[in-house]
Amino acid sequence: MPEISSLARIVLLCLGLTAASPGATAGLSEAEINARLEFLESRLDAGRKDAAIWQNGWSAVYAAVAVAQGALAVTENRHDDQVANGVGALRAVTAFTLLRLRPQPGSKGADPIRALPAGDQAGRLAAAESLLQRSAQRADERYSPRRHLLNLGMNLAFGGMICAFGDCDDAPLSILIGVAGGEAALWSMPTRATSDLQAYQRRFGTQADSRISWQILPAPGGIQLRGRF
Numbered sequence: 001m002p003e004i005s006s007l008a009r010i011v012l013l014c015l016g017l018t019a020a021s022p023g024a025t026a027g028l029s030e031a032e033i034n035a036r037l038e039f040l041e042s043r044l045d046a047g048r049k050d051a052a053i054w055q056n057g058w059s060a061v062y063a064a065v066a067v068a069q070g071a072l073a074v075t076e077n078r079h080d081d082q083v084a085n086g087v088g089a090l091r092a093v094t095a096f097t098l099l100r101l102r103p104q105p106g107s108k109g110a111d112p113i114r115a116l117p118a119g120d121q122a123g124r125l126a127a128a129e130s131l132l133q134r135s136a137q138r139a140d141e142r143y144s145p146r147r148h149l150l151n152l153g154m155n156l157a158f159g160g161m162i163c164a165f166g167d168c169d170d171a172p173l174s175i176l177i178g179v180a181g182g183e184a185a186l187w188s189m190p191t192r193a194t195s196d197l198q199a200y201q202r203r204f205g206t207q208a209d210s211r212i213s214w215q216i217l218p219a220p221g222g223i224q225l226r227g228r229f
Helices: 002-020 030-046 048-075 079-101 121-143 145-165 168-187 192-204
Strands: 213-219 222-228
Touching (some): 030 121, 048 079, 079 145, 121 192, 145 168
Antiparallel strands (some): 213 222
C-alpha cells in the first residue's frame, strides 16, 4: 500500500525535523544562560514550599481516610456499611496512589536541576524551563474540563460499586463526598508557577512552552501536513 508507506515517511521526516530543531538555548551567551538559570532556580525554590505542602498534605488526608474507612469496613456489623466504607477506603487508596505516581513537579524546588552536571549549563537551563512549564501546566489543570469530568466519572464508578455490592441509598452521599474532595484537591493546587512562567517569558522575551507540533489532516485527493512553530 504505497499511500501508507508515503505517510510513514512523512511522519518519520517530521519527527526527524523536530528532533533536529535547535533548542531554546541556541545563540545564547554563557552569561545569558546563567542569568536565565539563576532566575528559574530562584523561582523554583520559592514555589517549593507550597507545592510540597499540597503534595504531602493531600497525601496525608487520603492516607488517613483510607485507614479510617478501612477500619470501619472491618469493624462494622452491617453488611451495607461494610461495603460503603470499604469502597470509600479503596477510593482513598486510589487517590493516594495517583498522587504518588504523579507528584507535584515543583515539590523539590530546583534540587533536580542542581543535581545535573554543572558543566552542561545549557542542558540545565532546558531542564529548568521544562520543570517550570510542567509546574505551570499542573496548576492550570484546575481549568481543564477533562480533569473535572475524570473526577466525576471515577466517583460515579465507586458509587456504582456501592450499588452493586451494598445499598444504593448509600451511593449518592459517597459520590458527593468523593467529588467534593477531588474538586478541593484540584482547586487548591498551588498557582505560583503560572505567574513565574509568565514573569520568565516577559523578562527574557521567550516562550518557554513553544514547541514544534505536527498534524496530519485529510485533504481532497490525499493528506495535508500542518506544522506549528
